[in-house]
Amino acid sequence: MKKFTYIFLALFSLSIIVSSCREEKTADEKVEEALDEISEELEDASDDVKDAAEDLKDEIEEVKEESGNNG
Template sequence: MRKLAYTFLLLVTAGTILTGCREKKTAGEKIEDGVEEVGDGIEHAAHDVSH
């Protein structure tokens, strides 16, 4: 019974740590990332067309 309790406690602790460390981005940062992704996509498409 103790092993089950320790396992549950370990899982809850790991879940809390992993979800607590997520990086939170502002709206401006999300927009900037999106613009960069579109720019990269256009650049790759242009490169594919030129070859």
């Protein structure tokens, strides 16, 4: 029975030590991280729009060439 008590106390102590070592972020850090994520997402969206515009331009040029050759 003593061994069980010692094991329980050791595990309990270990869990307290491990859980108290967690580093929590401040509100400023959380806001900064969120702004960084939004900035990255906006940059990705901007790149996607730019790529779509270039694709559209290429398709318009192809249609112009095809209609010029057929007419």
